Amino acid sequence: MxxxxxxxxxxxxxxxxxxxxxxxxxxxxxxxxxxxxxxxxxxxxxxxxxxxxxxxxxxxxxxxxxxxxxxxxxxxxxxxxxxxxxxxxxxxxxxxxxxxxxxxxxxxxxxxxxxxxxxxxxxxxxxxxxxxxxxxxxxxxxxxxxxxxxxxxxxxxxxxxxxxxxxxxxxxxxxxxxxxxxxxxxxxxxxxxxxxxxxxxxxxxxxxxIDPTRSLDTLPLPAREDEVHRLLSAINRLMVRIEAGQAREKQLLGQIVHELGAPLTVLKASLRRAEERTDDPEVRRAALVADELTFTTQDLMQLARGELELKLAWHYIPARTLQERLDRLVPGTVYAGDWTGGILCDPDRLTQALRNLLANARRAAGAQGSVTLTLQENTDTLTFTVRDSGPGLPPDLGERIFEPFISGAGSSGLGLSVARQIAGMHGGTLSGGNCPQGGAEFVLSIPGAALGDED
Structure with missing residues (x-):
């Protein structure tokens, strides 16, 4: 509700x-x-x-x-x-x-x-x-x-x-x-x-x-046609070309995602029915790969649409519900902290963000490594902390790790960028670094529900 x-x-x-x-x-x-x-x-x-x-x-x-x-x-x-x-x-x-x-x-x-x-x-x-x-x-x-x-x-x-x-x-x-x-x-x-x-x-x-991720407004030109006028005219023409290139890229990306979406939906449904009938571990693993591809197409679609076109559907859900969804998407995760409260969020978007963090952590830790998701709640904030036992983040990337198509683990490089965008849409933040004990650590914080008795 x-x-x-x-x-x-x-x-x-x-x-x-x-x-x-x-x-x-x-x-x-x-x-x-x-x-x-x-x-x-x-x-x-x-x-x-x-x-x-x-x-x-x-x-x-x-x-x-x-x-x-x-x-x-x-x-x-x-x-x-x-x-x-x-x-x-x-x-x-x-x-x-x-x-x-x-x-x-x-x-x-x-x-x-x-x-x-x-x-x-x-x-x-x-x-x-x-x-x-x-x-x-x-x-x-x-x-x-x-x-x-x-x-x-x-x-x-x-x-x-x-x-x-x-x-x-x-x-x-x-x-x-x-x-x-x-x-x-x-x-x-x-x-x-x-x-x-x-x-x-x-x-x-x-x-x-000017925000290059949005419509690129042209710069006003001075009345006198001097060198400054020439420079600004060249900048305006460059921005028009950039905007046209961005539009073509988004259009092409949207078409690719659309073409992938329908076959993936059919494939997921077929694998789910096969898993229910046979309970074959290979089929289950194939279903997880299909889920992985589905989330990648969702990330691509979000990138193609741009942040301004995204909307959040707010719901108040139990934290356990979010945990169960994540456990199905990224098996083998250890959950710590307090998962007995409620969360005011867009469940699909928040699941997408946390799933991206957990998938990256599992990829870095490997099959034998450990991935832990800890939930902590105080008066104003809910904090999700993802830790893994992998080699940690490359020191030369820094904040660039959150840029699209920048990856330190061989992935598409969209997961962290999309996760930070979703955290910002919830009014929160996402930061990353390395643990002193080893491995990477990502902290996603969003505002708490702060609901009264009537709510």
């Missing part, structure tokens, strides 16, 4: 999207972000280009300034030399000028005339032999010499203070630009990358929500 508090249910999942798909809110770490890599690459390239251009401009500017300084110095030296050699009217006067240093050196390298700032060098040996740059009174000076015939040598110097200050200002500006330009470029590149890749990010969030 169907309890009024638990009507027939279907899994409540929206078509096409995973429920509460936390993946859509996932964020890529900044160091792995395409946006960051683009911004960093753009910043480095722009920095290299700016640095190359800036160094060229600054070098050219300083070279021009240096050339202008030398031209000015040479022009002044030539003018003064001409005044001394041609007219001689300035002989005996101090050769000076605004911000200029001049000295007249005799043939025996004695200073016999000098500008006011160089009076300390008068009548003394010339101190700056073959030196183009000197320091006078803490001021850097660049100098040139001119021969003025019998008068000796004219020495002319100009202070380099302004030129050095210009060099320092240019170097400081270039250093500040190299320090702050990468940061500014990175921020601008990050912002531009965010704007440029916003459509791709939204598409990725939507793609994370």
């Amino acid at each position: 169907l309890p009024p508090s638990r009507p027939a249910l279907t899994p409540a999942r929206s078509a096409g999207l995973m429920p509460g798909a936390g993946l859509s809110s996932a964020r890529v770490a900044w160091r792995h972000s395409l946006r960051f890599r683009l911004a960093a690459t753009y910043s480095l390239l722009a920095l290299a280009l700016i640095m190359f251009i800036s160094l060229g401009v600054v070098t050219l500017l300083l070279s021009r300034m240096d050339q202008q300084f030398n031209d000015r110095l040479n022009e002044r030296a030539d003018t003064l030399a001409e005044r001394y050699t041609v007219t001689g009217k300035d002989l005996g006067k101090s050769a000076g000028g605004i911000a200029a240093y001049t000295m007249l050196i005799s043939e025996d390298d004695m200073v016999f005339a000098a500008s006011t700032a160089l009076n300390d060098y008068l009548n003394a040996p010339f101190p700056f032999q073959k030196r183009n740059s000197v320091v006078i009174q803490a001021t850097p000076v660049r100098a040139v010499e001119r021969e003025i015939g019998p008068l000796g040598t004219l020495w002319v110097g100009l202070p380099e203070t302004d030129l050095i200050a210009a060099r320092q200002s240019a170097a400081s500006a270039l250093l500040v630009a190299l320090v702050f330009t990468p940061l500014i470029l990175l921020l601008v590149g990050w912002w531009v990358g965010q704007r440029a890749l916003s459509g791709l990010q939204r598409a990725a969030n939507l793609a994370d929500q």
Whole structure:
């Protein structure tokens, strides 16, 4: 009898999207972000280009300034030399000028005339032999010499203070630009990358929500037909092809199962009648093989239909009834725990799930091994534990053991996948692992009946 508090249910999942798909809110770490890599690459390239251009401009500017300084110095030296050699009217006067240093050196390298700032060098040996740059009174000076015939040598110097200050200002500006330009470029590149890749990010969030086991919704395309538009169009075409391939596979699988179903039904009925008449162990073994094939076709049909098309027919049955059905399907199982209570479930589906677990366990344990099914009940949960004495689960499979067509024991690989699906439809779970004492262990839990006296 169907309890009024638990009507027939279907899994409540929206078509096409995973429920509460936390993946859509996932964020890529900044160091792995395409946006960051683009911004960093753009910043480095722009920095290299700016640095190359800036160094060229600054070098050219300083070279021009240096050339202008030398031209000015040479022009002044030539003018003064001409005044001394041609007219001689300035002989005996101090050769000076605004911000200029001049000295007249005799043939025996004695200073016999000098500008006011160089009076300390008068009548003394010339101190700056073959030196183009000197320091006078803490001021850097660049100098040139001119021969003025019998008068000796004219020495002319100009202070380099302004030129050095210009060099320092240019170097400081270039250093500040190299320090702050990468940061500014990175921020601008990050912002531009965010704007440029916003459509791709939204598409990725939507793609994370798509459940490939259901109808594959296509991704919305941006208005601008750029590279992102092209990529999303290709993804949409791929999903259409995938959905068409899935539909063809399910259709073919359904046709195969349908073709196998009718002969198996006739074969099971014939074997059952033969077993009743003869009680032959070979006939009994053949009947068990027919049951095995029947359950395999049921698994295939469930896979072909998909989870959304399955419904549970809820019944409240004694646990002993479930035990008797399983004992007929998988003989030799040892039952432990408390089998005196009741179970609210779809008996056919729950039998199918537990039978798949027991059949896998028997296959792993072999004819001489042991398989145990233990039922434990607490306030909210019923727990079925299947243990076997086989070699255990392959460590390299892990959770993949529950995927369709993944098997560690040479079976079809559908049993565990279907069993977990049935457990989920009951609101429960199915997990597997290896026992410390050896062998495999699978735990299937479903909610308890939680019925009151009236129920």
